[in-house]
Amino acid sequence: MRSRLPVVLVLPAVVGLAFLLVPLAGLLVKTPWETLPAQLFSEEVGQALRLSLVCASLATVVCLVLGVPLAWLLARGDLPGRGLLRALVTVPLVLPPVVGGVALLLVLGRRGVAGQYLDQWFGISLPFTTAGVVLAEAFVAMPFLVISVEGALRAADPRYEEAAATLGASRWLTFRRVTLPSVMPGVVAGTVLCWARALGEFGATITFAGNFPGRTTTMPLAVYLALESDPDAAIVLSVVLLFVSVAVLAGLRDRWISA
Amino acid sequence: MKGVLAVAALLLAGCGSPAPATTNGTGVTGQVTVFAAASLTESFRKLGAEFEAANPGVEVTFNFAGSSALAQQINQGAPADVFASAAPANMKQVTDTGAVTAAPATFAKNTLQIAVPKGNPRKVTGLADFAGADLKIALCAEQVPCGAAAKKVFEAAKVTPAPDTLEQDVKAVLTKVSLGEVDAALVYRTDVKAAGDKVEGVDFAEASSAVNDYPVAPLAKAPNAVAAKAFVDYVLSEKGRKVLFEAGFAAP
Numbered sequence: 001m002r003s004r005l006p007v008v009l010v011l012p013a014v015v016g017l018a019f020l021l022v023p024l025a026g027l028l029v030k031t032p033w034e035t036l037p038a039q040l041f042s043e044e045v046g047q048a049l050r051l052s053l054v055c056a057s058l059a060t061v062v063c064l065v066l067g068v069p070l071a072w073l074l075a076r077g078d079l080p081g082r083g084l085l086r087a088l089v090t091v092p093l094v095l096p097p098v099v100g101g102v103a104l105l106l107v108l109g110r111r112g113v114a115g116q117y118l119d120q121w122f123g124i125s126l127p128f129t130t131a132g133v134v135l136a137e138a139f140v141a142m143p144f145l146v147i148s149v150e151g152a153l154r155a156a157d158p159r160y161e162e163a164a165a166t167l168g169a170s171r172w173l174t175f176r177r178v179t180l181p182s183v184m185p186g187v188v189a190g191t192v193l194c195w196a197r198a199l200g201e202f203g204a205t206i207t208f209a210g211n212f213p214g215r216t217t218t219m220p221l222a223v224y225l226a227l228e229s230d231p232d233a234a235i236v237l238s239v240v241l242l243f244v245s246v247a248v249l250a251g252l253r254d255r256w257i258s259a
Numbered sequence: 260m261k262g263v264l265a266v267a268a269l270l271l272a273g274c275g276s277p278a279p280a281t282t283n284g285t286g287v288t289g290q291v292t293v294f295a296a297a298s299l300t301e302s303f304r305k306l307g308a309e310f311e312a313a314n315p316g317v318e319v320t321f322n323f324a325g326s327s328a329l330a331q332q333i334n335q336g337a338p339a340d341v342f343a344s345a346a347p348a349n350m351k352q353v354t355d356t357g358a359v360t361a362a363p364a365t366f367a368k369n370t371l372q373i374a375v376p377k378g379n380p381r382k383v384t385g386l387a388d389f390a391g392a393d394l395k396i397a398l399c400a401e402q403v404p405c406g407a408a409a410k411k412v413f414e415a416a417k418v419t420p421a422p423d424t425l426e427q428d429v430k431a432v433l434t435k436v437s438l439g440e441v442d443a444a445l446v447y448r449t450d451v452k453a454a455g456d457k458v459e460g461v462d463f464a465e466a467s468s469a470v471n472d473y474p475v476a477p478l479a480k481a482p483n484a485v486a487a488k489a490f491v492d493y494v495l496s497e498k499g500r501k502v503l504f505e506a507g508f509a510a511p
Contacts, residue, residue, distance in 0.1 A: 105440060127440050211400060211427065
């Protein structure tokens with residue numbers, strides 16, 4: 001006999017689902033569908049959407065390259081003050097993104113602590129560039145990746161790694177052939193979170209990278225500015241961003257989960 | 260018994276404390292919520308404090324944001340008493356829906372000024388400098404009032420600017436100037452004044468071609484209509500004018 005689903009779990013679950021989905025439904029109800037195609041194929045929207053996808057993906061790559069090793073260090077490294085480090089890594093999550101953007105300006109801006117040398121020595125100025133968008137997004141999104149990968153690493157059984165070590169594998173080989181495959185679901189989940197967060201990033205981006213069409217105007221910035229003059233256009237833009245992100249995430253999920 | 264009396268006395272005292280509010284002579288009491296354009300932040304805070312001092316028992320709360328965002332909040336039914344907008348267009352958004360039925364009064368005028376980092380390192384002297392690609396330049400996006408005003412002055416000066424960023428509001432532009440991330444920007448004269456000594460202003464002749472009127476009006480559904488009217492009157496009074504003038508606004 002199949003046991004009944006416990007009401008104490010199902011009821012809050014349904015309420016939770018409604019809480020997440022009803023605002024989306026509200027957005028869809030208010031969407032002026034007749035203007036959607038025209039908006040979708042306008043040059044501005046295409047440009048912003050392309051820029052958003054490219055920047056979020058590049059930011060995710062940056063996060064993977066730096067974040068996975070950082071998660072490994074936090075989970076496996078024998079560091080003094082590891083608890084404190086772990087807490088510090090989550091700072092960008094707590095920080096209002098606009099403050100994150102100002103912090104980035106103070107460090108990497110043209111007059112920033114490090115940025116002034118980039119400017120003087122190499123002639124590189126990061127604010128108001130597409131690279132600046134990628135940096136701002138990576139700054140805000142990386143904790144999502146680090147936390148999920150670190151969680152997976154800590155839950156993984158270290159005996160497999162020990163076994164690999166006793167068989168003579170180096171730590172690098174063990175990491176690549178034993179550790180990483182065993183925490184793959186955590187890495188995938190973290191990557192998805194990280195990409196989604198980067199795609200929706202607004203505050204740090206507009207503060208650090210500014211807003212210029214084709215260079216730094218990503219979809220969330222375009223939505224915000226459209227809201228100033230034409231709320232209907234803003235809704236259409238939000239719906240476009242929503243559909244594209246859901247499509248990308250659903251597509252990737254099927255591929256990864258079934259593989 | 261003594262204990263009960265003490266508690267009763269405390270309760271009475273507690274109930275009695277808001278009472279003096281009704282006896283300040285002006286009849287203006289309670290909360291008054293003012294939605295005001297972001298560029299009014301400093302001057303209205305000061306005005307609000309003076310208004311509270313003149314009317315004991317009144318408490319003014321402000322919501323400062325971009326005028327268009329405020330107009331939307333009001334049209335969505337936000338519980339406000341007074342709306343002070345940085346542009347007549349945003350005031351029209353609320354009179355169109357009937358959220359404001361009284362005739363808005365213009366209480367101040369603002370013009371643009373060139374903002375440069377302290378010391379003006381790139382020697383910016385006028386609008387013509389904004390056409391150069393070698394300077395880092397910040398402007399407001401055209402969708403917000405300061406961007407629309409900037410467009411007008413550039414048209415009057417026949418200059419095509421080469422901005423590096425189009426910011427979402429005037430304060431964001433100022434942040435970039437005060438951090439030295441841009442060499443020049445166009446903001447309101449009052450913003451340059453409010454930014455302190457990290458930012459310097461440079462006057463230019465074409466500023467007169469984009470004069471921004473600031474309208475104020477009480478809302479039709481103001482929860483505190485008496486105080487709303489009193490606040491609007493105070494803004495328009497001689498004392499209000501003085502505060503606004505000190506902040507860099509011109510008289511209407």
